[in-house]
Amino acid sequence: MVLAAAVSALVGVGCEEKIPKDTTAPAAARFDARVSNTTCSAPPLPAGRVRLEPAFTGFYRPVAMVDRPERGLVYVAEMPGRVKVFDRATGQNSTVIDLVGKVGSYFEQGLLGLAIHPTKPYAYLTVERDADASSLPDLPVRAEIIRFDISADGKTFDPASEKLVLRVDRPTLLHYPGTLLFGRDGFLYIGVGDGGRDVARFPTDSLLGSILRVDVDGGSPYAIPPDNPFAKGGGRPEIYAAGFRNPWRFSFDRETGDMWAGDVGAEAYEEVDRVELGKNYGWPTVEGHTCARPRDNCDRTGLTEPVFVYPHAEGASITGGYVYRGTSMPELYGKYLFADFVVGRIWALEGTPDKPEAVLLNSGGPKPSISSFGEDAQGEVYVLDWQSGTIYRLAPGEAQAASSYAPLLSGTGCVDQADPTKPAPGLVRYGVNVSLWSDGADKQRFFAIPDGTRVDVDDAGDFQLPEGSVAMKTFTVGGKRVETRLLFHHTGDEWSGVSYEWNDAQTDAVLLDTNKEKVLPNGQTWQFPSGAQCFVCHTKAAGRSLGLEALQLNGTFDYGPTQRENQLTKLAALGYLSRTLDVVKEPALPTLDGVAPIESRARAYLHANCSMCHREGAGTGASLDFRFTVPSAAAGVCRPAPFTGLPDAQGVTPGDPARSTVLLRMRSLNEKRMPPLGTNIVDEEGVGIVDAWVRSLSGCE
Template sequence: MFSSKLFLSALSAAFLSLLFCGVNLRAERPAWTESRLQGTPEPPLPLKVQRVHPNLVVRSPITAMDLPGTNRRLLLQVSGQVSTFENRDDVETMELALDINATNLKVNPDEKFAAARDLTLHPDFENNGYLYVVWSIRPHDVEGGTRISRFRMNMPGDDGVVENDLDSVPTIDPESRLDLLSYPSGDHIGASLNFGPDGLLYITTGDGSLPFPPDVNKAAQNIGDLRGSVLRIDVNETSQAADGTTLPYRIPEDNPFVDVAGARGEIYAFGLRNGFRAAFDPATEDLWVADVGWEKCEMVHRIVPGGNHGWSLYEGPHPVDLEQTPGPGPVILPEVVFPRSESQSITGGVFVPLNASVVRQDASLVGEYLCGCYMNGNVWSIDTQSKTQTGKPPVPRKIASTGLKIIDFFVSQSGAAAEILLVDYSGGLYRLIENESVDDYASFPQRLSETGLFSDTKDLIPNPGVVAYEPAATMFRDGIRTVRFVGIPGQEPIHPMRKRYTPGTVFANTLIRDVLDSDGNPKTIRLETQVLSFDGLNWNPTTFAWNEEQTDATLVPAMGATQTFRVADPIWGPRDWEHRFYPRDVCITCHNVANPGAASLVPENLRDEAGPGSWNELAHAGFLVSAKSKPGFEMVDPSDEDQPLEQRARSYLHSNCAHCHRPAGGATSKMDLRHNRPLDQTALRDVPAAQGDFGLGADTCVVLPGHPERSALVYRVATGGPGKMPRVGCTTVDLAGAAMLWDWVESQPASGETQAAELSATDDNQTVRAMRLWRALAGKAPDEAKQTVGEMLSGDDAPESPVLLGLLQPWIDPSQRKLMVGDSPDADALLTLKGDAQRGLQWFYESAASQCRQCHRIGGLGKDVGPSLAGISKRRTRAEVLRGIIDPSAKIEPEWQSHTLLTVDGDLVAGRILREDDDVVVLQQADGTQTTLAAEDVEVKKPNEQSLMPAGLLSAMTPQEVADLLEFLMQTNEAGELPVGD
């Protein structure tokens, strides 16, 4: 084969010297014209989006709607500006009707405006002109800082009554402001407004807290506090408050808590974290609210009058704070739960009317509830009636991938057919339309050689318009190195810092590693090439696995795959190592709308000085815009001990962690680990470790300066057990990287008030002692470290805690590690372990290793590729369930039998037959997608002896996790719920 170092250096020198040839001026580079990366590798989603009013410049819109009785639309921006514009596609300007910020400054000059959140119109708007706005001021926790205010819209020449004058430009009288209701300002203020079928105003409120700590005021379970609730008031009448003052609204007598001592009568339901966008089901008049989750899931609730919807006792099904005083009533689980891998910030939507234009393409959408994700731009439809019909929770169906920051939906009835429109916080309105590109996937490249990236795939010779680049710092990948390319159509340079990319831009990252051949001789091979392509809205990930001959690579299925190689482990010598080709959904969790393109491509990571591969040279060659690196923030190779320790540590954190740990990056902590942030702005030092202390102590910080043994960040990188970071990309512990971070934290001056006596008081903490032992072992020769750990594990006081064993994992023989079940589970031994149902629930919903929900439904989550797991104890014993997971092919129920079909064209298609008649055969494949074949095209149909469910699903679990999962499965009822008290 070839040497990896020689390969990398030769590649860089050859291509970059050919590219630049000493020329130091902006070149007319060749455009990349060979790309064949169009469409998707799977059948496309049924709908897509189309920009409306493309010439209209809009900044941070929050909501929009048609203005009744006019030919105009109304739009609210986060800045507090309410504007209207003509409802025609070529409109270019908006007319300001009201600036809430400017109006409030005149009255309250000391108040600092924060944001407007929602606006709705009175049901009788055409006669009274009333509109209602939610807005807030800073700082957090200002009493009355979030307001629901009523304004009145005027038409020119009219005394406050809206007329049906299609040419009038409306205005809003700032003097008409009437503050109806208020609650404390905060981060999560919810703030969605809907008039119900009963004519009453429904208001969702958030808990008001920052993400950490969760629900700091314990407001969501307190029915004496308006926060974390759904409120219901009558805005058409006034009433008397208990103190004798006049309220500008009336509390309906049938509100659930009007007669409860200490309760706020306005509350209709409670236990929400941040109810963001709500809609009434016209078929049932039920209120559906999308609730933004904390760290594990996003939720959609069907609101129950007087109902306790869980937060912050629970986040969906996950326990959060069970020690607080709960509100009245049992906890009601969400109707739908999205794991964080699918949605990171839910936005509620609308119900699809019968006359909607999209219904012509997909009649099943009629009456369904649409919701979306602010972070990844996906849109789902939910059949809200399915539970009534089947007894099972509804399952979301992804219908569009938009690439937008979806902040709201609305239905427009202004045309012959209703349109579903999306509000994009990045600035624009879009309609959902049919996706005509239904056949694109058929031509999607199945091999790397077909993508157009390389003129010679075997030697990775790029086509014109594709260039190699080599960052100084890259993420740790179990000893893997990378070769990176970017291909850009056209001749305009890309601007990564401002997220400006030419549609069709592609990043290709080839992973290479030293392995052992069948004779035990070292060789270097390419494992996979990861491709990230930009279609103008979305970044679409695909992976190609290299063949044994190293001449080409083949497209990996969407669900990913694994392959085992023989490697020379630096501690244990020759051993088998499993490489995981990650599912595409895992890629999207990092490469989302807030973090597009390649995180490694920043000026500081390519060097600013002239030379092959520098930012300047790539800019001169026409690939990148010219940019200067930020002085003092240059990135370096973290393993280069000649570089300053601070730069090494910050470069390491950027390349391994910052793709998630940045604003809107998808991580749940408030850390910002980008290299160009001053250290005091990273939320690292002296910040409480809100995600768990792992036994380090109640006052554990993310980084405790001078004390790496008590720093959660160092623990997470050092462990191979609970809390291991990063969660994807590597399976082994980066000993050198973790030791470097240890030394960096230790080098920092101790915090001002930290007393040595206080620290020494926790010296008996076994996790702290294990951390110190870990650092000592990391500095020893492998044989010496292995001997030390071996003696510990063979002694009478051998550690059993997964936390302690996780820190010792690098020096435990891989074949003897008890942390994981491995590929040959002992079913009898696993069945003897006592499980905890709540821990099993948490593993099922949260763990990145949990694959159950990819195919099975339970508690409103999952897919129908396999049978529902809810209430499985009525159908299977505990032993049968476990053995069914270990060996899924041993017994396959006829309903779930898969078949392989051979078509007349010679194609093989495997899956479960959902429908078969004289015309078509419909199969559901292992990843949940469906394929329809004409019956006359099927030549052979053969039942498969292998289950669609793969074996080895328990290999990455600890025995205790398996026991906990079993206990969870055996205790859940048909609705996927655990008994009260569990």
């Protein structure tokens, strides 16, 4: 069987199968009418120290911003290949140059960096050239720094003037060049990722994993500053500092000239570095403060420690920002601001050099997918939302941020206050066709929406819960409740997640303020996620609520002893959904233990367990799209996906599970495992289904 034929059979299977029975749910009364929800709703978000005010809109996938106040123009680079300009005088956007189709467009490739020469009419761009589907087998991938002439009015970059400044080859699609920035010294600084190489320490004859510095005015295409570390030999003369994994965004403090960088981590930590000439910041020998290659007793000789590190309990992909030098928020003056792309949090680095502390600034939302920061002539700071295309200005908020979450589950209004093991009257129980693997735990699932509202179902079948809604899930292991998680949809389209740990007496559950591990009575180690970790999986691209989608709910469900009905039909009939869906024509995930073909069940499993991150728009660096309805040509499952010791592995290698990165990660319990959070036990059933599917494939065409 070839993959194309397999995927063509997926849509529409499984709707005749029964959703697995919720064996942990108490017997319920008949579900024949919509029940009023008067108690369970998303609480107000705590106030934030900063507010995010929309400053510029109308962009698509913005990744860089440059303010030129002398012209009244703000340049914005869009990842697909356009540079646009916002004219402050007219309030209008226009396209400066359009390179769409001339730069790579595969997943996260494209236009990634922008700098304007401080004194000459030149624009510099970082672009991916060879990262398209037809050229992927011909790795390495090529990135280029290119220059264009700028018109007299600043509103056009002349395409005919393109000049190559620097080319950087990479062995994989990962960790490309990004930031371009001119320093006080007039030199151009270039951030370059490690290219996804799996080595113990970078050789100095490579540009990868470095911040470069070149003199674009001193030679053609550039000269080497004489004090660069390897200007006289011993390594690539362009290198300014080394030992980075992915220094996606860095900046200069406009008052001191210090360089600050956010280096995107691998399995465990994100780090902030104050970058100095000639220093090595540790990767891949160390990640944060911890040995990475090797895991123990690594050689730290000559390595510089980061200024600050945060674990993946708080985020998963740092975006470096600026030292704040504006006037609107004097309490932040002189403090480094940075963010996390995955969870949308913005922090200020406070404390002392010996004990730095990250203070959350935007607890009140929004929490955008922050691809980059910007700074204007007054030192005010902006963040670029990759998802919405909005550029926000940071503005003063409130000094204190008080929590609004109930300390006990019984106080949330989402359970019976007298007996928290029971849901409150306004909650709706539901089931899914294919469950996200949670180390074998049984689950009870509920949702609640405000009275007078309905759930919109979009064209992809995702449930768009109205503001004020709550999704609740309780995990039971060995017949005892372990954890209840609540996902809140707040006003302003903001989301938050919290976790409650059940007490041994099973009488109530306590709010956790961070992630936690606990050994259960059966010896199993359970992972409680932090609020930030919730959104590593509950991505914006996946609609946040995950299981609440037509693919998962299109199946029969036992609402009571004598009430077995299709969930989509039932919810529409009782007024919970905004429209009625044809459950015969609507796609459905087949249950794993059903009679559907192996390829359908494997793709259903990958949809439920992987597609929240591995899909278009989710921001993952891997070139895979595991949505059930995506055709094979677009899914990219046979694209190169290197794994430790297997540089030629693919996401799926037809007929060869041992060279299929998807399976290798599913079987792993170390930092390579997927999904990356919430599991300490291999899902043998899921692995078996995907393994059988891979073995059945004879090709990808």
